[in-house]
Amino acid sequence: MLNEGKSKQILLSVLGVAILVVAVVGISYAAFTANDTSAVNTISTGSILMTYAQPDASLSITNANNMSASNAYAGANHFDFSLSATTNAAISFPYEITVTPTVSNQTFAGQVRIGLKKGGVVVTNANFQIGAANVDYSDGVLANTLPATEIAARATVSKTLYKGTLLTAGTGTSFTATETFSVYLWIDETTVLGGTAESYSILVNVDASAAPLDV
Amino acid sequence: MEKNNSKQIVLSIIAVLVLVVAVVGVSFAMYQFASTGTKSASISTATLSLNFTGSVAKTLSNKYPSTDAKGYASSTEDLYSFAVTPNNPGNTTIRYRLWFETSGEVTGGLTADMIKYVLTDANGLALEGYGTCADTTKKTDAECDEVWTLAPKTISQNMTSATSFKEVVLNDNVADQYYIKAWVSDAYDFSTLAQPSASGETETGGSYSFTVKMTGTTAPSF
Numbered sequence: 376m377l378n379e380g381k382s383k384q385i386l387l388s389v390l391g392v393a394i395l396v397v398a399v400v401g402i403s404y405a406a407f408t409a410n411d412t413s414a415v416n417t418i419s420t421g422s423i424l425m426t427y428a429q430p431d432a433s434l435s436i437t438n439a440n441n442m443s444a445s446n447a448y449a450g451a452n453h454f455d456f457s458l459s460a461t462t463n464a465a466i467s468f469p470y471e472i473t474v475t476p477t478v479s480n481q482t483f484a485g486q487v488r489i490g491l492k493k494g495g496v497v498v499t500n501a502n503f504q505i506g507a508a509n510v511d512y513s514d515g516v517l518a519n520t521l522p523a524t525e526i527a528a529r530a531t532v533s534k535t536l537y538k539g540t541l542l543t544a545g546t547g548t549s550f551t552a553t554e555t556f557s558v559y560l561w562i563d564e565t566t567v568l569g570g571t572a573e574s575y576s577i578l579v580n581v582d583a584s585a586a587p588l589d590v
Numbered sequence: 591m592e593k594n595n596s597k598q599i600v601l602s603i604i605a606v607l608v609l610v611v612a613v614v615g616v617s618f619a620m621y622q623f624a625s626t627g628t629k630s631a632s633i634s635t636a637t638l639s640l641n642f643t644g645s646v647a648k649t650l651s652n653k654y655p656s657t658d659a660k661g662y663a664s665s666t667e668d669l670y671s672f673a674v675t676p677n678n679p680g681n682t683t684i685r686y687r688l689w690f691e692t693s694g695e696v697t698g699g700l701t702a703d704m705i706k707y708v709l710t711d712a713n714g715l716a717l718e719g720y721g722t723c724a725d726t727t728k729k730t731d732a733e734c735d736e737v738w739t740l741a742p743k744t745i746s747q748n749m750t751s752a753t754s755f756k757e758v759v760l761n762d763n764v765a766d767q768y769y770i771k772a773w774v775s776d777a778y779d780f781s782t783l784a785q786p787s788a789s790g791e792t793e794t795g796g797s798y799s800f801t802v803k804m805t806g807t808t809a810p811s812f
Contacts, residue, residue: 420795
């Protein structure tokens, strides 16, 4: 009887202490929470500006005679354009200059010669042709950087004239680069001119890209 | 036996009551005294706190998308730095978590998944977010003789308390200093803004701002 009473007292005491512990611990859990926010940090990209400038009117050569490459390059019949880039850091832009015929007379294309000077220096092979069976745009360094439709269009009818890299240089956050080009168009010196005039036209395309900066 | 106990208790109570009545009665009759002390003795608990210190707003401008290697090699001047400072005089166990939150307007598609980062020391060497190397003290590809690949996360991976980039248990009063090296992911493509860009059209890219959030507790877990 006495033992039973003591057991009850002990049990009640234990329960009481347990409840007290839970209560106290519960209060202490809730006693401290901290929340804080750092200052606002920002990261922003630089800008990229590329310009393809054609200061002169379209080139139109009439009554053209056949001639050698050297004579053509020495002549005044050229179409000038420039490629420039402005960035906030040194950026390398691989670019590709292609020509696209705008007439369908591909038979005559084999007699047409196209040459390119960069900064006054000839950079294309003197025998460069734009024959329909001589398309090589697909091996260009930019093959995967253009939208699929652009690539398809270029690959079908265009030919790579020149591949180069434009590297902006400068100080601070002002970096620029400019390259100037002249396109020459002439009739190959082996061509026998006929009684009927033939004509041929091209457009010049410039495609460029920039890869992420790397070490 | 029980009866005797009861009697003793009753008698004791009566005796105490009689004594109280007697004493009070006497004091009523003889003398009254009351005095209030002027020197108090009090106690109050220490207060805990946990705050960011040394967190200065920092802006990195004119950054271009970079490979992980290039981003990781960027200058220590580009480190975002802050410290979590406790006021913990009693060496209480405190847990805290750190995570990112986008702040303000995101422009140019430069979203949290386009910002890569690693936690570094003051010298810009990764403490977390680095790849595997048998010698864990080696933190660059040049230092490590094994195959070593940097494995940074994007900010978007750590934007809730539950996905915090750091969880710390402290029981001291020492500040934890942190450095974050962040860069624009090489997945960010200016061309997505206008593809392809037209001649003479400036691509300004984008801007992203973030804060580091902290929550702390003395609870045993979050």
